[in-house]
Amino acid sequence: MIKGVAAVLVLLLPWLLGLFPGAPVSYILYLVCLALIYAIVALGLNLLIGFAGQVSLGHAGFLAIGAYASALLTQRLGWPFILALPTAGLVTGAVGFLLGLPALRLSGPYLALVTLGFGLAIPQLALWRGDLTGGAGGLRELPPAALLGLELRSEQTFYYLALAVISLLTLLAYNLVNSHTGRAFVAIRDSEIAAQAMGVDLVRYKTMVFAVSAFYAGIAGSLYAHLIRFISPESFTVFLSVEFLTMIVVGGLGSVPGSIVGALFLTALPELFSRLPLLKDFKNLFIVVFGAILILTMLYFPRGLAGAWSGRRWRFPTRVVKQPSEAT
């Protein structure tokens, strides 16, 4: 019942916003679209970190690859958007697969560092190949998203596109985590050695989760490029990667709905800080609040909003007991 009402409200959102006189409908919808795009990245990132336990601090790099791939395919090669969208996802997924290969041999701190380096390197590469990517100026006037010859120029129409894509990807994520593949991810997260002993093929599942996670980010990147219709290396900083991490931490590691809620919440937060009367005075402290949310969530609600919602187990369910470091 509640779910049905919520679904109707979500579908009618553009119309509902119109009921408030003076509300900046298209701006709000633009933000919602952006939040949905980030939510797609968060979904993929949560599969990687929350379910499979592999850290990534470079997901903005995957978003960038998807965005540039889609932008170049549509603008330079004249591909229709409907083909560029999945292609961007697949290309990014392939890059994710490649990044998963060194990740096979690396764990914890090393993996965090390699992914961080990846996230830093992608914008630099975009700057370097200025002939292809437009360099620091970026790519401008990208074609709008289009379906069956219909251009989705307005925020209203784009909203439904983003909604459709995220619904499909959420469904995929649910199916994945509830399948034997998802259980293999969780087994790897909880103990690689135990998983291996039970017959989980580490090579296969680790590269697979990287590829799937990157695929999500690539799809999001394509949508991003055709929503904003301007991309530059500046749009894909490491700070954005940290934001994605914050989204899933706040929403709840290892929770599919948590990823979406976290993304919506953290996209709305800076807007609230620059607009609400009381919070406006603390605009300068926005980054501090951001960091504080990350710290407090981790210390007091390690399972994020999803954990607080279910209320049963408030602790991140991996090994809480730390193994003493071994003498060598």
Next chain:
Amino acid sequence: MAWLLTLPWGQLLINGIALGSLYALTAFGIVLIYKTTDVLTFAQGETAMFSAFIAYTLLTNLGLPFVPAFVLTLVFAMGLGALVERVLIRRAAQGAHLNAIIVTIGLALVLVGGAGAVWGYELKPFPDPITGPPLRLGNLVLTQLGALILAITILLMLLLFAFFRYSLTGIAMRAVAQNRVAAQLMGIPVDRINALGWGVGTALGAVTGVLIAPTNSLFPGMMGDVAIKAFAGAVLGGITSLPGAVLGGIILGVIDSVAGFQAPELRTTIAFSILVLVLVVRPAGLLGRKEIKKV
């Protein structure tokens, strides 16, 4: 490959070692913190940046001379590190490995935002601790600041070496790094050692912050690139090895200096490509020991 021979190798090496010794100090701090508390900190650059701002305030607003301001800054950084360990890390380190990493990322954001709110985001010139004509040896040039950086790094390394080798506290820290439980059973106050590890590690980062500020200027994002290179240096040398951190930091400095000469826009990319290659071939780093996981 002929261009390799045409590079001014001597000068690039000197620049690289001066820069790399700064990376080495920060990397040493990261490894020290990792070894004592098992936490990989992503806030090392930001605590250093914050300390550099403290030094700036002491130098310009209070008009202190460089040496007392430097010492006071180090005391501040040690306090900050110990406080962070006591308030945040001790709690976070009880959870999964990722928890503590995320907490340090949050801390980095708080420090960047805090410094921005207090001192502003625009670039500030940092007073030079030392001025004068550069030193020359043949056709090689080393600025006085570069010489000072090298001197301070060598001095600190010797001090740290003596500290870990001969002092009781230093030996206790090594014991904790090797085996926490056994160390505790031997009567070593592990909590205090952890706080000390964070304090000393943070102070080493602060040295980097203060010494790099005159060339890089002072602003909340100033340490981003430096910390990442230091990080790469620590991993390259082996995240479990203190001498490895020094070696890795200096290698990163030299790579940076050569890559900066040849393809400035790809400095970070080149540094990371080399790093990934090393890690794939030798996952424990150059001097690190392979961790053997007991089940």
